[in-house]
Amino acid sequence: MKIIKLSALFLLALSAAATAQVKTGTFRPSAWVDPQIGSVHGRWFFYTPAALPFGMAKLAPHTNAYGSPGSWQPCGYDDRHTSIEGFGHFHEFQIGGLVVMPVTGPLQTTPGTLEHPDSGYRSRFDKKSEHAVPGYYSVYLKDYGIKAELTATERVGYHRYTFPASSTARIIVDIGHRQGESSGVTEASMRLSAPKELEGSIVTYPEYLKFCDPGKRVKMYFVIKLSKAPASFGAFTDSLVYQQQKETRGTGNGMFLNFSTRQNEVIEMQVGLSYTSIENARKNLLSEATGKSFDAVRKTAADKWDEKLGRIRVEGKVSINKVKFYTGLYHALLGRGLASDVNGQYPKNHGGIGQIPPGKNGLPPYHHYNTDGIWGAFWNLGQLWALAYPDYQSQYIQSNLDFAEETGWMHDGVAAGAHSNGVQTNFFGLLIAATYNCGIRDFNVQQAYDAAYKNETGYVNRPYGSGKYDLHYLVNHGYIPSKDTLLSNGWKFNFGASHTLEFCFSSYAVAQFAKAIGKQDDYRRLMKQAACWKNLFDTTTRLIRPKYENGTFIENFNPMQPWRGFQEGNAFQYTWYVPQDIAGLIRLLGKDLFNERLEHTFEESRKSTFGGGNEINSFSGIEKLYNHGNQPCLHHSWLFNYSGKPWLTQQWTRTICDEFYGAEPLHGYGYGQDEDQGQLGAWYVMAALGLFDVQGHAAMQPTFQFGSPLFEKVTIRLHPKYYTGKTLVIESANNSKQHMYIQSVSFNGKPVDNCWIERNKLTAGGVLRFEMGPRPDTTFGVNTPPPSMSTDMQ
Numbered sequence: 176m177k178i179i180k181l182s183a184l185f186l187l188a189l190s191a192a193a194t195a196q197v198k199t200g201t202f203r204p205s206a207w208v209d210p211q212i213g214s215v216h217g218r219w220f221f222y223t224p225a226a227l228p229f230g231m232a233k234l235a236p237h238t239n240a241y242g243s244p245g246s247w248q249p250c251g252y253d254d255r256h257t258s259i260e261g262f263g264h265f266h267e268f269q270i271g272g273l274v275v276m277p278v279t280g281p282l283q284t285t286p287g288t289l290e291h292p293d294s295g296y297r298s299r300f301d302k303k304s305e306h307a308v309p310g311y312y313s314v315y316l317k318d319y320g321i322k323a324e325l326t327a328t329e330r331v332g333y334h335r336y337t338f339p340a341s342s343t344a345r346i347i348v349d350i351g352h353r354q355g356e357s358s359g360v361t362e363a364s365m366r367l368s369a370p371k372e373l374e375g376s377i378v379t380y381p382e383y384l385k386f387c388d389p390g391k392r393v394k395m396y397f398v399i400k401l402s403k404a405p406a407s408f409g410a411f412t413d414s415l416v417y418q419q420q421k422e423t424r425g426t427g428n429g430m431f432l433n434f435s436t437r438q439n440e441v442i443e444m445q446v447g448l449s450y451t452s453i454e455n456a457r458k459n460l461l462s463e464a465t466g467k468s469f470d471a472v473r474k475t476a477a478d479k480w481d482e483k484l485g486r487i488r489v490e491g492k493v494s495i496n497k498v499k500f501y502t503g504l505y506h507a508l509l510g511r512g513l514a515s516d517v518n519g520q521y522p523k524n525h526g527g528i529g530q531i532p533p534g535k536n537g538l539p540p541y542h543h544y545n546t547d548g549i550w551g552a553f554w555n556l557g558q559l560w561a562l563a564y565p566d567y568q569s570q571y572i573q574s575n576l577d578f579a580e581e582t583g584w585m586h587d588g589v590a591a592g593a594h595s596n597g598v599q600t601n602f603f604g605l606l607i608a609a610t611y612n613c614g615i616r617d618f619n620v621q622q623a624y625d626a627a628y629k630n631e632t633g634y635v636n637r638p639y640g641s642g643k644y645d646l647h648y649l650v651n652h653g654y655i656p657s658k659d660t661l662l663s664n665g666w667k668f669n670f671g672a673s674h675t676l677e678f679c680f681s682s683y684a685v686a687q688f689a690k691a692i693g694k695q696d697d698y699r700r701l702m703k704q705a706a707c708w709k710n711l712f713d714t715t716t717r718l719i720r721p722k723y724e725n726g727t728f729i730e731n732f733n734p735m736q737p738w739r740g741f742q743e744g745n746a747f748q749y750t751w752y753v754p755q756d757i758a759g760l761i762r763l764l765g766k767d768l769f770n771e772r773l774e775h776t777f778e779e780s781r782k783s784t785f786g787g788g789n790e791i792n793s794f795s796g797i798e799k800l801y802n803h804g805n806q807p808c809l810h811h812s813w814l815f816n817y818s819g820k821p822w823l824t825q826q827w828t829r830t831i832c833d834e835f836y837g838a839e840p841l842h843g844y845g846y847g848q849d850e851d852q853g854q855l856g857a858w859y860v861m862a863a864l865g866l867f868d869v870q871g872h873a874a875m876q877p878t879f880q881f882g883s884p885l886f887e888k889v890t891i892r893l894h895p896k897y898y899t900g901k902t903l904v905i906e907s908a909n910n911s912k913q914h915m916y917i918q919s920v921s922f923n924g925k926p927v928d929n930c931w932i933e934r935n936k937l938t939a940g941g942v943l944r945f946e947m948g949p950r951p952d953t954t955f956g957v958n959t960p961p962p963s964m965s966t967d968m969q
């Protein structure tokens with residue numbers, strides 16, 4: 176009941192904010208964002224409220240980051256916790272470090288534990304004192320009587336601490352311990368470089384680099400500017416203290432700054448960050464923070480969030496849907512942040528510093544980004560970015576092309592220049608092809624094609640970090656066998672079946688790219704590769720089934736068993752993983768069995784909230800028929816559009832939006848499931864628009880298939896550089912919770928008879944209008960299914 180009451184109060188506050196917006200004529204979509212949603216069991220980069228869209232400086236409170244084992248497991252902040260151990264600056268996949276904590280009282284140099292907060296410098300706090308919105312965070316640290324506030328520019332973190340009267344006020348700066356996903360610190364240094372300035376660097380060896388890019392390191396640099404000089408200072412290594420020491424170097428280390436404060440005295444810090452050098456951290460600080468107060472930066476941060484979030488404006492009567500929508504959109508714009516400095520310099524893979532050539536105005540025309548892999552992102556982030564943020568998607572692609580030019584291979588996850596491939600696939604070839612298919616082409620197309628083609632066919636001397644370590648089996652034998660692969664850090668993989676399906680899909684995407692630019696021989700080769708999924712289809716069980724190298728199917732086959740041939744899923748889930756050729760899958764299964772299985776999947780999966788039920792675990796649901804909490808299943812509910820029952824796509828996508836997605840810290844994305852860099856939030860956004868592409872825009876002429884739009888009206892601002900239309904308006908007449916079924920569709924006044932539409936029509940601008948009703952119209956959209964590889968080749 177407590178959570179329900181809090182949610183109700185939150186919605187009342189949002190409704191009041193929305194009313195105020197109407198009265199003032201402003202549109203502030205950030206008012207609908209609640210960063211606490213899904214923050215129980217969230218990923219390291221998931222909860223960083225004091226940040227800008229795609230920024231480098233991502234400031235956040237930590238409750239359980241110190242000493243984390245690294246890897247990828249949820250850590251950093253958990254809404255269930257009631258004490259804070261510090262405020263961190265770097266939050267990316269496999270990247271973490273530089274944590275500060277304001278305190279008073281006797282000196283302590285370790286944070287203590289959640290169970291025993293008094294064993295260190297962490298502080299208890301009340302949830303009612305915590306305030307998190309896009310671009311700003313504040314909390315009252317009860318143990319010290321300190322109000323802590325955070326905000327940020329792109330590369331500078333701002334801190335404002337309001338102290339009580341104290342002769343023992345202090346700021347702890349920790350640089351030498353594991354933080355979140357950073358894994359071990361191999362070297363950390365810091366010095367008091369001026370009376371009110373510190374500078375330093377942190378080097379870590381993350382878990383994924385150990386097998387993706389052995390020997391490489393993540394390097395972080397910083398410059399801290401204080402508003403007040405400390406009265407005294409010192410260094411520490413774990414519990415060992417060195418008074419009046421101006422410098423520290425090693426591991427497990429940090430510094431402390433001592434102050435005497437008056438009641439309500441404010442001490443501020445501005446922290447310039449960089450992945451290349453201390454010099455560039457200082458340049459970033461000077462460029463972005465000079466003359467800018469905390470309150471001015473906080474306002475600018477809010478304005479920038481409103482601009483990005485405001486590219487999609489939703490209108491409707493149901494407040495909870497707006498909260499889910501804009502929070503999901505916020506998450507989709509939060510991950511995968513800047514890696515380059517204001518001068519266009521960025522960390523290179525082979526060491527050293529790369530340089531983005533300046534544009535005509537002398538500024539870098541694009542940025543470099545850190546990123547986790549694209550695994551599943553073509554079903555959410557890729558579609559959303561291409562539609563409303565094509566300028567970002569273009570830069571994101573160019574960043575990887577620069578990496579490929581340097582190394583010869585694309586990455587599928589990079590941390591400060593080093594390979595950090597989380598799933599050992601590589602869907603960047605598909606994303607490049609999809610970007611080209613969407614008309615976003617302001618990069619070197621030939622270079623992009625060459626990199627994408629090599630990604631789908633090249634395996635000789637391929638570095639482990641580029642993924643697809645087993646691609647040679649598909650290229651030479653038509654499938655990837657069931658066999659164990661032991662990584663250098665002791666992890667064991669056996670993903671032959673899922674990799675076969677995934678690599679076939681990405682082959683299809685690059686085949687379409689090849690055809691579009693006239694590479695006919697490449698097209699034929701890749702299309703043959705794209706059809707190899709059939710080599711694992713077992714006609715006895717009528718399921719995808721792993722095979723050994725000798726061509727026999729595995730014995731003792733249990734289609735619900737996860738991990739045996741399938742990454743983070745099972746045979747039942749992965750049998751649907753033929754996005755490029757759903758028509759071919761229907762032909763093999765038969766339409767009746769296809770629909771029977773799919774209908775049973777969702778009827779049964781609703782009982783477990785379409786995932787792992789109430790179990791708090793990133794992998795809960797991977798042994799079930801369907802798991803919305805993980806990428807491999809995210810297209811399943813849209814497949815009825817292909818099998819003659821589009822009303823069931825409408826029913827189940829709407830139901831998933833209503834029931835899997837919540838507006839609470841625990842029930843946000845399932846119950847503690849993996850909102851992986853905004854992917855689940857982005858899926859909600861696309862489903863709420865009523866638009867989705869099962870093929871992830873891999874087809875040469877991409878389409879959107881229809882679901883059940885949630886809002887009465889949506890206005891999407893189309894980017895003038897990439898699209899001819901100014902806006903795409905989506906109207907849903909007679910829409911309500913009970914009216915989830917499409918009765919008819921029109922675009923710019925002309926009827927649309929199919930349950931899908933060509934994407935390029937929508938980006939030319941206009942009005943897509945849905946007439947909704949309480950009962951399925953079983954005649955709408957059934958005659959011509961969406962395009963599929965088999966039907967396209969006829």
